[in-house]
Amino acid sequence: MELADRTEALFRLLDCERASATALAHAMRPCEYTPRTILSHQGDHDDRLWLILEGTVQLQAISSEGQSTVISAFGPGELVGAFAAAEENAFDARALGRVQALQVTAIELDRLFQECPDLAAGMSRIYSGQLHTVLDRLAARVTLSAVGRCYRELLALAGPSDLISPPPVIAALALTAQTTRETGSRAISTLERRGIIERSSDRLEIVSRRMLEDLVV
The missing domain is CATH 2.60.120.10 (Jelly Rolls)
Known part of the structure; x- marks a missing residue:
């Protein structure tokens, strides 16, 4: 440099x-x-x-x-x-x-x-x-569970746009939330299954911010 x-x-x-x-x-x-x-x-x-x-x-x-x-x-x-x-x-x-x-x-x-x-x-x-x-x-x-910390970090990454592009690396998200990759992966899969987020190869979108906020416990 x-x-x-x-x-x-x-x-x-x-x-x-x-x-x-x-x-x-x-x-x-x-x-x-x-x-x-x-x-x-x-x-x-x-x-x-x-x-x-x-x-x-x-x-x-x-x-x-x-x-x-x-x-x-x-x-x-x-x-x-x-x-x-x-x-x-x-x-x-x-x-x-x-x-x-x-x-x-x-x-x-x-x-x-x-x-x-x-x-x-x-x-x-x-x-x-x-x-x-x-x-x-x-x-x-x-104050929060491991899963709650993952959801909290996801909200912080998305910001007011409710969009993360490219999508977060699960291992990095879990690290920031101070939990394991497995916990982070299960947390994200749960959100996808419930339709709270939509994820593709180039983006992750929070479909229902209110529902995700309610899971930060």
């Missing part, structure tokens, strides 16, 4: 001054990861921060008994990693598919924040949105 392309991407995502975007573009290194590559390991002391441009990065914590728990997943325009030098990672950060990102060290980022406060403001807006999403999903995790 050329410097001009990095600058343009940062300018749009951070809503900052172009000169600030250029300074950050000089400091950030383009990275590309193949599926299942671990960007950073749980327990390591890491000072890197990634801005995701394409693909999805999953955060996954492993207990002392070896049990794996998905914390969240982040996609294009979102941030993963450390803001402070040598922070200990509380989770693995893993590329789900092919991922393109921009990487910078916390030390370099701190220097740029002092020189360009608008960069700090832009990243704070991104983190604020991510925090809201994580807390919202945490609330859903403790």
